[in-house]
Every structure is written in structure tokens, then in C-alpha cells.
Amino acid sequence: MASSIYHGKPGSYKTSTAVWFHILPALRKGRFVCTNVEGLFSLEEIEKILGEKFPETAYLFRVSTLNDIGVNTMAKWFHWLPLGAFIVIDEIQNLYNSKDRTDFKVHDTNRSVNTLDRILDFPSLPENVKYLSQQALISVIDDGYTDDMGISERDSNGHVLYPVNIKDALMRHRKYNWDIIGCTPEIAHVHTLYRGVSEKAVSHRSFDFVPIPWFQRRPRTHEHNPMEKGIRPVKGETVKRPKIPVKVFSLYKSTQTGKNNRSGVNENPFKNRATLFKIFIPLSIVLGFLSLPLFYGSDPKGADSKQVGSTSPAANGLVSKAHNTIAGQGVPVSSGDTHNPIFNDAPDFLAQLKVEQLFIVGHVQKSKFLGIVKTQNGAESRQTITDYFVFSASSKDAQYTFNSEDLKEMGYTIKKITNCYVQINNVVRTVHSFCNPSLPASEPDSKNESILAGI
Template sequence: MATEIIHGAPGAYKTSSLVSLYVLNALKENRTIVTNIRGFASIEKLNETFFSAPKKTLFNRNPVQPDQSTSEIIHISHDLDGFQKMARFFHWAPKGALILMDEGQEVYPSRLTKLNEYDLDHHDDPEWPRTVENAFNKHRHFGWDVYISTTNIAKIHKEIRQVAEYAFRHRNLAGLTGFKGRFKRVQHDPETSGKTLSHVLSTTYNKMDVRVFGLYGSTTTDTVKDITNDNQIFKSPKFIFVMLLFCAALLLLFYVLFMVGNPLSTKPVPSIASSAKPSPSKSHESRSKESSSISSGDVLDGAGDKDVLYSDLVDSIQFLDSTIFSFDGLASSRTYFFTSSLGRFSSDDLFSWGYSINVHLSYVLIFKDDFYKYVRIGDPNPTYDHFEDAQQLSSSSNTQPPVHLN
């Protein structure tokens, strides 16, 4: 036994949910239905409309045709007199009945200061509820399930909201492409509006069975239409702004991951203009003369005169330190710094001069065409507890590791 309030804007599948969620199951159990839903007055209409229509996707998955001899629908008129009678349902409703109140703000409006005008003066059963409050408090004892629909839950009297178990806020999703006939159903405490995230207990997305619309009429002409949301989400400036921001973020991520890449990639970067290259201080001839004093495997120069190997740059190169740059853990790059007789430069500079780099555990391999050189570094991934320690280590000359040539 339950007491629930369903609310939402017009066309949010409130009334159709009352029918599809509660009526069909109640009739399968041969319960009496008490309702003021316009046009929903007979089991014959239910059988004719629901079970004769082409089968569609069901909101109620396993409908069973109700037995007309045992099931009953008590229909109350959808007008002022009917609203007054629905407010006094506990005066006359049989035990075990399913009570469906459409337009509940007309039955128990919040503008009423008291509900004592609906009190029951006398009943043969001494346990029978005499007031609206007692009726809702004892609804389980009499087998009553009470479901109320309204356009705004704030319009329902506070006494009813306080005793209700749950409330459901409906929103029509017809304004979204491909979401026709679907709605969002948010469960929340009846004493809240259900409009903020802190109010939400659960959220479901449902598709209404189109056959349900044939069971009742939502207007005096007994016609039912799905609404078209004029404020479609794809036309919303906020949605457009968020999508543009999202696309910009994707482009930036693509640029960082694929265009910038890892600066220590083995793929050479095209050489910059020759004016940016350091001028060699030794001729190729002098380097050839000095090469005899270098042990085998130290520097292998197979490029000949066709390439400038920048001996002042390479022969005196020393590993200095490294700096790590990360991008949200998705991609990382490391720039290495070196010193030589030409001064301080980075791995990016080596790339721009046409060299490539491979980093290994104990050395950095610098190569270009047929030339390559090992620079021993001990540990290519130094870590420091403080940034100041790293700066001091990189700027102190006596902390620079010596060059060992293979």
C-alpha cells in the first residue's frame, strides 16, 4: 500500500503513468479502481483499446486482460463536484481500492488552511477514519493505494505531502531528437520540489506505451497529443556553448597528443634554418686529426664532408638535468638539458638542428644519419623532493656528471 504524488508540466505523462503503472496491475488483481481521470470509465474501453490495438513497446511488460465480472472502475466526474467527492474518498471507497486522483491540486489545494471540511461525522465501523489525515495515515489498514497527479507539487496541501511516501517529478523528453514518447522520472521526498540534485533519490527514463493514450482523454474533446517542446535542447544557447567548449577541448587534446607529441620521440623534427645552427669552431679536417685520440666507439662519424657534425657541440656535451611536463596523466613529455662549450641547450634544440634522441636507463643516445653518440647520465629520471633542490642541482657545476664516452 502506497501514497505517491506525480507532478510535472502539462504533457509530462503524469496521467498516462497513473494508468500504465498502476491501473493495469490493479485490474489484474481484480481490485476496484476509483478515479476521476477524464474518459477512463469502463473496463470495456480498456479491453477494446488496449488489447485490440497493434502491439507496441510496452511500458507495462506483461498486461493481462482484466476479468469484467470481478473488476470494477468507479469513475468520478472531472469537475468541481467530482473534486469534492474525491477529497472525501474515505467516506465511501471500498476497502482495497486503488485511488487515482488526477489534477490533485483541485482536490487538496494548498490554499486551504484546514481540511476539516472533509471530515466524516459518523461511520458504523469505529475504526474507520474520520478525517483526511487519518485516512492517509491509516490507508494501509484499509488496503488503499492513493496516487495523486498535479502540475506542481507545491499546490498540494502540506498535510498530504507530509504523509506521502514518495513523489515523482516528470519531464517530457519530446524536445530531444529521437526521444518522442519518452519522459524522465525523478524520485524524491514529497516535501521537496525534486528540482535540485540534492533532492533526487533516483532517476529513470521511460517510454510510454502508445496504447495507453486510447484509455482516456486529456482534454474535454478526449484527445491526447504528445507535446513538442519549443525550447529544444539543441537550440538552447547554453547547450550550444557547452558543445563548442567540448569541441575546443577535444581539439586541444588532439593537438597536444598528436601534433605536439613527445619531444623525445625518435622521429626527427625537420631542421630549422641554417642560421639557427651553431657555427662549428673546428673544421672537419681538425676533427679527423683528433679522432685518432678518441677510443673506438666514442664517436662514430660516417657522414663525411656532406654533414656538419658540430664537434664543439657534441664532443663536449654533458647531461645537466631534466624537467617533466605532464598533461592530466594522459600524455607526458620530458625535456632534457645539456651543456657544452657552446653553452646550455635542450633536447628541443637538438631536434631543431636535425638530431634525434633515444633515452635509456643509463645513457642518452644522440644520433643523426650515420653519426651517433652516447652520453652517460646514471639515471635519466631524477626526482627531487623540492623544486628548489632541482634548481640548485642543475645550476651547480660540481653536480654535473662527467662525460664518459663509450
């Protein structure tokens, strides 16, 4: 594991992930675990809650960093932490902040002091923790190794030399078999000393705002370069959605009040005014054009020959899963009360909605100017164009509207073929979506004709 960073907005399950998938397994292996996770229960209480017994060597050292003593203890962990221990630093940006330009010299120690003396003299450290650190230290037998100048790599007592500063500790933590996880809501606030030596950074984002049970307590996580912010997954990064069990929340209090606010409550794209403006202004324009035949009439016979009919491949579309091809996208596959959803495999977002029809109802393009490039034919401007599509989906009981960005957030990729034809892909299928065919206008009844005649 070595050193890692878990980051994400508050409520993105980064701390619960560290507790359930790392702290508990470390205790089950009988390791010494140190953490400042707020409200974490004692080892004995956790055993009662889980109904299991940890090995005799397992030890949980909880340190609150809401006070100066706890901050000093956690920030100087390399002064006293037992060899082979596992440490989880929650809110690590409060200990090693990116705006601190002092290189944390306040945490340094004197190289001439023996390791054992550093451990025993560390202020406020419980005696049993000092004892465990001492036992781990003396268990490593001095093999008498010296370099070619006759200098030993041990201290005067023959014990392992601990790091003298945080930079040395982070750079060489593997040599002491230390594993470190730092959790933070904003990775940019964590000092580059820690980010630079981390093996990986894992971005967390909650999808509790999606009104589908499968997404509850299943954050989207992806590993990325710790020196980058990693807000969204990019090509080549592995995306996972681990299920966070409810049991983990009985092991610690994630808030001071003991109550939890619902995560992701403000992330619903349809509750954001700016997003609504971007979606529904183009959508209203497109729907206006599509509804023109309803007001001005059209030739039913012409409609049969010029418009996409219900049997057209563009109207029906194709859904390919593995090596099977199934008809039934643009219009319902069957009639009557029988419904055949085009997406039917969980954890597919659209499968959960039981979508039967999926049409493109809006399309806008956003261009970004990149600059002027000198070529053989003169100067040329370079720009990138990004396509945004608005989709209308319908199921047996409801109708939904969402855009291509929403689908990307749910794990889909969107491939534009034409302005009226896109491919929607996920790990199990490719779905073809087309523009909604214009509906032929119905003949006005006699009542409407009499009204118009009187105008």
C-alpha cells in the same frame, strides 16, 4: 504502494504512467479502482481495446471533477471508498491545495455516525458502488476486540470505523488497505497533509524534444522526498526512463478536444534565447582565439613540435567500456570512408548521434559568494565555483554543439580534470574529451599575395 505523488510539467507522462503501470495492474488483480482521470474509458471498453478480460471483482469507478458533485465525491473519498480499494486523484492540487489553511474541515464527518450509514447516505453515490462498499465492510468479521477500558474499536454495528477527516484518512490509510496516487503539474501546490504522509514523490520530465527515437515517450523519472520539489535528480536518487507504450493513449482522452500538443516543444535548450546567449558568446570568443593562426600564419615545423599532433593521446583520447579500452576520440580512428563512432551503444545520447569527434571549444566559470568566515588567520570569503563546458561533436553527416548542462540532462556526469580535459561518464563508459587542437595555417597562394601586395 500506499501513498505517492506523481508530478511534472504538463505532457510529462505522469498520468499515462499512472494509468498503464498502476490502474491496469490493479484491475487485473480484481481491485476496486476509483479515479478522476479525464476521458478514461469504461471497464468494458478498456477490455475490448486491450483484448483481455479482467477478473469479476474488478470495478472501475470514474468520477469527473469538472463539476461540484464530482469534486465533493472525490474530496470525501474516505467517507465511502471500499476497503482495499485503489484511488488515483489527477490534478490533486485542485482538491487539496497548499494555500488552503482550513485543514479541510468542510470534509469532516460525525464520529457518532455508523460507517454503513455514512456510505448509504452519501449523496450522488451510485447504488452499485454503495453495494460494493457495503459488501467489503461486512466481510470484515468483528473479532470482539476491546481495549482495557472495555471499549470496542468497531462501531455500534460491529463494523470498521472509517476516518472522520482527511487528516485521519491520510495518516491511517494503510489500516484500510487503501492505495493512493496523486498526480499534479506542480508539487508545491499540493497540501502538506498529503505530501507529509506520502511514501514517495516521483518527478517526471519529458524528453520528446530530443530528435532521437529512443527518447520518445520515455520520460526521465526519479524518486525523491515528497516534501521537496525534486526538480532535478541529486546524488543517491534512482533515475529511470520507463517506456510509455502508445496503447495507453487509446484508453483515455488526455485533452478535452481529443487532440494532443507535442510535449517538450519549448524545452529544447537551443531554442531558448537566454541559453543561446550563454553558450555562443563564450563560444565565439574561444573560436576567435582558435582561428588566429589562420589569419596571422604559423610555422608548420613549430606547429609539429608545439601543438598536439594527431597521434598525441590528448588528441585521440580514450574510451573505456567495462574493462576494454578503445582508442579513437579526439580525431577519427580511421581514414577514408570508414567511420568508428566513439559512442556506439544505445540508449547513449551521443551514440544515437554517431559521434566520431568530441572536443571542448568553450569553458566558463560561475562563482557564487557564500559569505565571510572567521578563521585563525582572520576573515576569509567562501565561494563555490561551477564549471560550464561547451563541446563540439561531429559525425559522418553532421556537426553538433552542446554544453555540459545538456549532457547532464541526458544522464551524463561531467568531471573536470583541467580546463582543457574533462571526463564524460554514463553507466557504461567513461570518455575523455580535450580542447580542440589549433589547426596549422595553410600557406597563402600567389593570388592572395598579389592582393596583399597591392594594398
